[in-house]
Amino acid sequence: MENVVRSLFVYLRDYRKETVLAPLFKMLEASFELFVPLVMASMIDKGIGNGDISYIIKMSLILLLLAGIGLTSSITAQFFAAKAAVGFAEKLRSALFSHIQGFSFSEEDKLGTSTLITRMTSDINQVQNGVNMVLRLFLRSPFIVFGAMIMAFTIDVKAALIFVVTIPALSGIVFGIMMWTMPLYKKVQGKLDLVLRVTRENLTGARVIRAFAKEEEEKEHFHRENDELNTLQKYVGKISALMNPVTYIVVNAATIMLIYTGALRVDQGWITQGEVVALVNYMAQILVELVKLANLIVTITKALACADRVESVMLMESSMADGTLTESEIAGKTLHTKAAKVEFKNVCLTYQGAGGESLSGLNFRVERGDTTGIIGGTGSGKSSLVNLIPRFYDATKGEVLIDGVNVKDYPIETLRRKTGIVMQKAVLFKGSIRENICWGRKDATDEEIEEALCMSQSKEFVDQKEGRLDFFITQNGKNLSGGQKQRLSIARAMVRKPEILILDDSASALDFATDARLRKAIRETEGDMTVFIVSQRTSSIQHADQIIVLDDGEIAAIGTHEQLLKTCDLYQEIHYSQTGRSSEGGAGK
Secondary structure: OHHHHHHHHHHHHHHHHHHHHHHHHHHHHHHHHHHHHHHHHHHHHHHHHHOOHHHHHHHHHHHHHHHHHHHHHHHHHHHHHHHHHHHHHHHHHHHHHHHHHOOOHHHHHHHOHHHHHHHHHHHHHHHHHHHHHHHHHOOHHHHHHHHHHHHHHHHOHHHHHHHHHHHHHHHHHHHHHHHHHHHHHHHHHHHHHHHHHHHHHHHHOHHHHHHOOOHHHHHHHHHHHHHHHHHHHHHHHHHHHOHHHHHHHHHHHHHHHHHHHHHHHHHOOOOOHHHHHHHHHHHHHHHHHHHHHHHHHHHHHHHHHHHHHHHHHHHOOOOOOOOOOOHHHHHHHHOOOOOOOEEEEEEEEOOOOOOOOOEEEEEEEEOOOOEEEEEEOOOOOHHHHHHOOOOOOOOOEEEEEEOOEEHHHOOHHHHHHHEEEEOOOOOOOOEEHHHHHOOOOOOOOHHHHHHHHHHOOOHHHHOOOOOHHHOEEOHHHOOOOHHHHHHHHHHHHHOOOOOEEEEEOOOOOOOHHHHHHHHHHHHOOOOOOEEEEEOOOHHHHOOOOEEEEEEOOEEEEEEOHHHHHHHOHHHHHHHHHHHOOOOOOOOOO
16 A cells, blocks of 8 residues: 555655645644633633633633634645645546556456546545545644643643543544455445446447337346445445544543543642643544544545555556667668568467457468458457557467568557558547548648548538538537448548558448448559458458458458359358359359
């Protein structure tokens, strides 16, 4: 836990002044508060005891002065504490987000989106509250507790011995409950992850849930997870709730002993009535501060549990190391090379936690400027194959080469600039059409955007939108059809004019005519762009220079459309099932 605190609180470096001034002003407030019982004792013994009205007024003004100075100090301390805590949380959240951006798909698959969202929001908020409370109370409460005990000794040693017994007993209760609840709060945050995951799935999949009339089942699922979280929170809350009553019992018992002892000491003439009142006030101060300390411990317990969860993400390193070659070294290696644009050499891929290989022994070459089609049954590994080219995943065996250089040797940013990829699921962001397409290249001109729209067959529907390029797209493109989202996703990839274009089943929502026009536009693109088309339709890839047929992660056949119709049973089966014709005699007959 010490390592967690040290590693995360490095983000407070820019707030050294605030982290010093906040506790100092709180200590100043506490110092004036400790003088209040002595002023009260003097007022009782000298003012009330002697009937001196002027002295009572004088002491009352001193009490008001102490209260004013204490209030000013408290407000100042709160300002500095809040500034440091909010600034700390902002830097930590930014650092965590940047760290997550460096994860490969493997780490994101392992952690899960809901967990990462919880740690970016709820967990960091808890840590922020912990920092705020620590700066305000962590020194103040112990200072008043021990300060009150010392002040009690200045009044009467025998009566003050009650403080010596009471304070360790209360400390044992507070820290015992803290050690009990800390691991439980960590479990609570874990359950919160599950509730968030269920909520996210229900919101993103609302249409599917309604289409299959699963509303009641999903409600029961949510209530079950929510009830488990509720039960665990109540259990931890009950343990934490023990702190106040138990501490009150101890303090009230000590107060009774103090009044009894004080009465005897007054009767014997050792102390005055005002001093007994001062001792009781000091005990009351200790009670208030220990209650605050108890609440502070609960907050710190939650904050430390959340800090541990945040730290676990920060400590997770990406399994995908950046390449060591510089751009000039890469340019030197690829300048006069006659190597294939893309080459797979005995490539295998095993996902984390998977029982077996998803891709096995892939060997093929793709020449510069060629179009390669990839087809196969569901789950055959088509998307897995193309995800290896831009290094979304790393091959567990073998090599993936671009221009004769292993993709693992490229700096990831350089590699990604070479590729333009359109995912299976079209993802658009909230903003205008222009802003979405400029994700492909932020300095793209309107002319280049228009060219990309034409090639992707998006111009026809963009022209009909109010504002054209300034038309506002809602989150996830909910105000566009599936085909429109796919075409804009293709335009976003095309605008960067990549060396390698990957279309991962990205025309599935397009009609055959639009799909044909799109493929024709890509073929007629200027330059030597190498294209990979993943598709379920043989019509989408029949004009490719070569077609790779995958079957259960292995290459079943490679060839042109005509060659595969003669030699590959699997390709025949796919093609004839789509065209409505039947194979006569099977492959090679």
